Amino acid sequence: MSARRPVTVPLRVEPGSDLPPPERSAVLEAVQACGNLPGPLLPVLHAIQDRLGWVPPRAVPLIAFELNLSRAEVHGVLSFYHYFRESKPGRHVVYLCRAEACQAVGAGALEAHAKRRLGVDFHGTTADGRYTLEPVYCLGNCACGPSVLIDKELHAGVTPARFDELVAE
Amino acid sequence: MSTTVYVPRDATALALGAEAVATAIAAEAARRSLELRVVRNGSRGAFWLEPLVEVQTGNARVAYGPVRAGDVASLFDSGFLEGGKHRLGQGAVEAIPYLHKQLRLTMGRCGVIDPQSLADYQAHGGYAGLQAALAMDGAGIVKAVTDSGLRGRGGAAFPTGIKWRTVLETAAPQKYIVCNADEGDSGTFSDRLLMEGDPLCLIEGMTIAGLAVGATRGYIYLRCEYPHAHAALNAALAAARAAGFLGQSVAGSGRAFDLEVRLGAGAYICGEETSLLESLEGKRGQVRFKPPLPAIRGLFDSPTVVNNVITFASVPIVLARGAACYRDFGTGRSRGTLPVQLAGNIRRGGLVECAFGVPLRTLLEEFGGGSRTGRPVRAVQVGGPLGSYWPASKFDTPLDYEAFAQQGGMLGHGGIVVFDDTVDMAAQARYAFEFCALESCGKCTPCRIGSTRGVEVIDRLRAGDRPAQQEALLRDLCNTLTHGSLCALGGLTPLPVLSALEHFPEDFVKPKAAVAAGS
Numbered sequence: 003m004s005a006r007r008p009v010t011v012p013l014r015v016e017p018g019s020d021l022p023p024p025e026r027s028a029v030l031e032a033v034q035a036c037g038n039l040p041g042p043l044l045p046v047l048h049a050i051q052d053r054l055g056w057v058p059p060r061a062v063p064l065i066a067f068e069l070n071l072s073r074a075e076v077h078g079v080l081s082f083y084h085y086f087r088e089s090k091p092g093r094h095v096v097y098l099c100r101a102e103a104c105q106a107v108g109a110g111a112l113e114a115h116a117k118r119r120l121g122v123d124f125h126g127t128t129a130d131g132r133y134t135l136e137p138v139y140c141l142g143n144c145a146c147g148p149s150v151l152i153d154k155e156l157h158a159g160v161t162p163a164r165f166d167e168l169v170a171e
Numbered sequence: 172m173s174t175t176v177y178v179p180r181d182a183t184a185l186a187l188g189a190e191a192v193a194t195a196i197a198a199e200a201a202r203r204s205l206e207l208r209v210v211r212n213g214s215r216g217a218f219w220l221e222p223l224v225e226v227q228t229g230n231a232r233v234a235y236g237p238v239r240a241g242d243v244a245s246l247f248d249s250g251f252l253e254g255g256k257h258r259l260g261q262g263a264v265e266a267i268p269y270l271h272k273q274l275r276l277t278m279g280r281c282g283v284i285d286p287q288s289l290a291d292y293q294a295h296g297g298y299a300g301l302q303a304a305l306a307m308d309g310a311g312i313v314k315a316v317t318d319s320g321l322r323g324r325g326g327a328a329f330p331t332g333i334k335w336r337t338v339l340e341t342a343a344p345q346k347y348i349v350c351n352a353d354e355g356d357s358g359t360f361s362d363r364l365l366m367e368g369d370p371l372c373l374i375e376g377m378t379i380a381g382l383a384v385g386a387t388r389g390y391i392y393l394r395c396e397y398p399h400a401h402a403a404l405n406a407a408l409a410a411a412r413a414a415g416f417l418g419q420s421v422a423g424s425g426r427a428f429d430l431e432v433r434l435g436a437g438a439y440i441c442g443e444e445t446s447l448l449e450s451l452e453g454k455r456g457q458v459r460f461k462p463p464l465p466a467i468r469g470l471f472d473s474p475t476v477v478n479n480v481i482t483f484a485s486v487p488i489v490l491a492r493g494a495a496c497y498r499d500f501g502t503g504r505s506r507g508t509l510p511v512q513l514a515g516n517i518r519r520g521g522l523v524e525c526a527f528g529v530p531l532r533t534l535l536e537e538f539g540g541g542s543r544t545g546r547p548v549r550a551v552q553v554g555g556p557l558g559s560y561w562p563a564s565k566f567d568t569p570l571d572y573e574a575f576a577q578q579g580g581m582l583g584h585g586g587i588v589v590f591d592d593t594v595d596m597a598a599q600a601r602y603a604f605e606f607c608a609l610e611s612c613g614k615c616t617p618c619r620i621g622s623t624r625g626v627e628v629i630d631r632l633r634a635g636d637r638p639a640q641q642e643a644l645l646r647d648l649c650n651t652l653t654h655g656s657l658c659a660l661g662g663l664t665p666l667p668v669l670s671a672l673e674h675f676p677e678d679f680v681k682p683k684a685a686v687a688a689g690s
Contacts, residue, residue, distance in 0.1 A: 040471065043453030048395070048434055075454075082455040082612075085395055085437030097396075101357030102552055103588045105602070106515030107543065139439060139606065140355055141396050142363040143183050144586070145218040145513060145520025154398050158186035 018064030028053040029061050033068040042069060043079050047086055055095075056087040091134040092127040096120075096169070097151040100137045103144035108161075112148045113137075115162040119169065133169060173206035174252045177225040177232070179282065181214035181367050182399040183360070189222035191240035196224070199243050207252065213368020213403075215282030216522030217269050223282075225264050228254040234264040269519060269538060274500065276508045277485045278361070278524045281368035286403055289410045292371045298416065300487030304379045305424050309339050312383035316486060318494035320506030325351055325442075325479030326554065326583040326659075328505075328572045331486075334476060337466035338384040341474040346386035348377050348428075349451065349470055349477045352393040352400070353435050353442040356555025358514040358586030362480035364522055365510075366393075366400040369484070370407035374430070376483030378421060379490060380476050381428040389430030390470070392447050395437060404432050439556075439610040443658045444477040446612060457612045458658045479584070481510060502528035505571045513539045515588035516548075525570070532566040534587065546591040550675065552599075554583025556606055557663035559670035560599060581666065596675035601629040603667040607660060617652045618661025624648060625668065635681035642679075645672070 018026050032049035036042050046065065050057050057080055066076045080086050098116055100109060120128050120135055127134045143149040146158035150165065157168060178184075178193040193209055200207045214221060223236035224246070233254040235246060242259060249257040261267055275281075284291040292298070304312050317332025338346060350373065354362040366373060377389045393401055408430070411417045417429045433451055435441050441450045445459035448470050469475025485507065489497045497507045505527035511534055513520045518540035525534075535541070535548065542548050550560045559580040561568075568578050575582045590599075604625035611618045625648055632641040649665035656662040672679060 041451055041453035044433065044436060044450065048436070078455050079453070083436035083438050085435075101606075102556060102599070102602070103358040103514040103586075105599075106588055106590045106594070138396060138437070139610070140357045140359075141182075142354060142360040143186055144358045144360055144515065144588070145517065146183055146187060146221075147515070149186070151396070156182050156186040156399075158183060 017067035018061070021058075021061060021064060025054065025058055025061055026064065029064050029068065033065070037069060043071065043076065044083075047080060047083075051086060056090050058090075059088050092131050094132060094153055095134045095136055097136050097138040097141070099139070099141050099143075099147060099149040099151075101140040101144075103140070104147035104149055107147045109148040112150075112160060112162060112165060116165055119162075119166060173208050175208045175210055175227040176252070177210050177212045177227075179214045179222060180211035180286075180399070180403075181221070181282075182363060182397070183218050184214050184221040184223070185399065187221050187237065188239055192222045192224065192238050192243060195240040195243035199247050203247060205247075205252065210285045211287075212284065213281045213286050214364060214522075215264070215270055216278065216364055216524075217267065217519070218521040219519040220261065220267075223261070223264075224251075226251055226254060228252075231263040232265070234261040234267065235259045236261055269521070269523075272538070273524050274508055274526050275524050276488050276497065276500070277372075277481060278365060278369070278510050278522065279488075280372065281364055281522075284369065286368055286370055287406045287410065289371065289414050289416075292369075296491060297371055297487075298375055298422070300490035301375050301379055301382075301416070301422060303490045304382050305422060309383050309385055312379060312490070313339055315490060315494045316383070319489040319497040320494075320501070320504070321482065321485055321489060321497065322505070322572070323479060324481035324485065324509070324584065326356075326581070328582070331478060331482055334466055334478070335380065335383055337464065338386070338474045338476050341467050343474050345388070345471075345473045346384055347470040347473055347475040348380045348384070348386045348389035348430070349448070349475055350377055350389070350391040350483055351442060351444060351447055351477055351479050352391050352397075353447060354394060354397075354480070354584070355439040355442045356557075356584050356586050358552065358588035359512050359555060359584045360514070361510040361512055361522055361585065363397055363400050365480055365484050366397070367403045370400075370403045371411060372484045372487060373404075373480055374407055374411050374417070376486040377430055378417065378428050379486050380478070380483060382421070382424075382426060384474070384476055386474075386476065387427045387429070389428065390451055391430060391432045392441070392451055393432050393434055394441075395434045401432060401434065408432070438612075439606075440612045440658075440660060443660065446658075447477065448475065455612070458614050460657065481584075500526040502526075502569060502571050503573055505573070509570060509582070509585050511570065511585045511587060513587055513589070516542045516544055516591050517589045518543050518545075527570050527572075529570045530567050531570065531587070534570070535566060535589065539589065542589060542591040544591050544593075546593065548589055549592040549594055550590045550596060550599075550671075552588045552590075552667065553586070554581040555586050556603065557581070557659055557666055558583050558586075559666045560596060560674060561670065562674045579666075579670065581663070596671040596678040597629060597633050598678075600668045600671040600679075601626055601633075603664055603671075604629065607664040611660060615656045615658075615661050617655035618664070621648055621652050621661070622664065625652075625664075629668075629679075632679055633681060638680065642672070
């Protein structure tokens with residue numbers, strides 16, 4: 003019988019130690035920038051998503067640890083708000099307005115066209131990883147719909163033909 | 172002397188190509204060796220003319236619109252810098268009937284000034300309200316706001332002065348001023364227009380509120396769908412802070428007030444004030460029980476004034492010109508003005524600020540010019556996604572909170588969405604439930620689950636599956652939502668549903684032939 007080698011079993015995995023470095027630094031820098039605000043969780047999640055384009059669920063333990071919250075609290079907030087993404091989006095996110103004012107000028111037909119053109123449903127990403135299609139409920143451009151927001155750029159009066167031009171650019 | 176040219180940086184103007192127009196104007200001027208100054212103003216709200224380019228000529232500003240980048244060279248050729256004739260010429264901007272016929276009290280500077288310039292703001296009456304407020308005590312400011320008759324412009328129309336008095340009279344070491352800029356109602360954009368076109372007006376209104384109730388900290392809870400408003404607010408905050416209008420000693424008064432912008436994250440429910448407070452505290456935006464009222468225990472358990480953008484932005488003029496001057500406009504218990512937003516299928520969409528009392532028809536026809544498609548207007552929805560769908564027979568209702576309520580409607584935040592005769596009202600009713608299901612915070616069962624059941628019932632009704640029973644079930648479900656929900660989302664979703672059913676029952680009936688064919 004060979005001698006038993008001593009094994010070190012960590013009491014607890016250090017939160018975030020398994021995160022890829024870019025994600026880890028995105029979280030730590032967000033906490034550095036916004037962690038001291040009163041009610042810091044939304045600003046922190048925004049800062050992470052601004053940096054990465056999404057909030058990886060595997061980052062939740064580190065966010066919770068840094069802000070002295072439970073993982074459940076962070077997960078609860080992350081999953082409550084439509085804007086926060088828990089999956090990696092395509093290179094561009096196309097937000098298509100589905101609200102009443104845009105419906106009144108053909109948003110329904112545009113929605114059907116966009117899904118066909120990109121070959122995805124809402125929340126889906128095109129096969130080439132270029133576009134993610136998301137619904138949005140009002141962009142405040144209600145006098146000049148149908149409205150589409152691509153990344154941070156707003157477009158008015160988007161017909162199916164104009165949509166094709168926008169995604170071809 | 173160089174000429175001043177105005178090209179809006181408003182989000183709608185940008186969406187219609189204003190950035191390319193501004194670039195083309197600068198490039199064309201350089202090519203022709205002309206000196207000119209391009210000011211990026213907000214929008215005046217005549218969106219059907221955007222991008223609306225204005226040129227300062229003598230005392231008047233001459234307008235051209237809608238201008239595309241391709242029109243710029245021909246504008247120069249026509250001598251637009253001297254107000255020359257051009258097919259896009261609209262004449263003196265103030266004389267455009269759409270603008271001339273409005274009564275601009277709250278939105279008077281939108282589109283006129285450079286929103287980033289404190290000097291421009293002050294040259295147009297900015298901070299006169301704060302100066303007046305600094306000469307009063309808190310109770311005096313609250314009295315002025317109460318006497319003006321100003322009611323919450325976010326939709327609930329609660330008297331602003333009474334809310335402020337509650338906060339003033341609640342003793343606490345820390346109080347807060349919170350601006351609800353989560354303008355989520357479809358068909359509304361007045362908050363956005365003001366924040367992009369005159370952000371200092373909102374900041375001034377919140378500062379006055381802080382002085383009135385003894386709050387030193389403020390938050391603007393802005394929806395993240397408004398990136399341009401975000402940038403405009405942050406620039407204005409920096410300007411106000413640099414000039415000493417925010418900080419430890421507001422305008423040298425020795426009294427502190429400062430504020431910051433916080434971004435929402437796409438949850439419609441956070442436009443409800445208690446959800447908004449939860450969200451500001453970094454939590455899920457779930458509705459709170461009332462009482463306690465936010466005025467007594469609001470943000471971080473402290474007394475908090477929560478008002479809409481337009482409410483705060485109406486305060487400076489009340490203080491500057493006196494309560495009576497504001498109260499003298501309007502009708503019944505609706506005093507002052509309301510910035511109405513004409514949206515959807517409308518020919519001349521945009522912002523129309525007018526005194527309460529104007530009939531809905533005047534807005535739709537005289538200002539709006541009927542539908543954009545040229546087809547008959549079949550329905551309008553006033554007051555956002557929770558507002559009633561109305562047929563033409565109700566278009567003579569005057570703009571007045573009580574008159575709208577009496578007709579089974581809701582004025583809300585003043586958004587008017589127009590639909591032509593191609594609209595399927597059963598589909599609109601179904602959408603109201605679908606939206607409620609998507610945006611419910613989940614606290615109340617009737618809203619969380621009833622909304623999904625509502626979609627199913629309407630689907631069966633439209634399919635002609637035992638319609639009489641479905642309709643009874645639908646009404647029963649709506650009754651449960653109305654009486655079993657804490658907030659307006661669950662409580663008012665029945666409004667669009669039942670108003671569509673009442674006024675447009677023919678859309679809910681499947682044609683007999685289709686039932687027989689089994690399709």
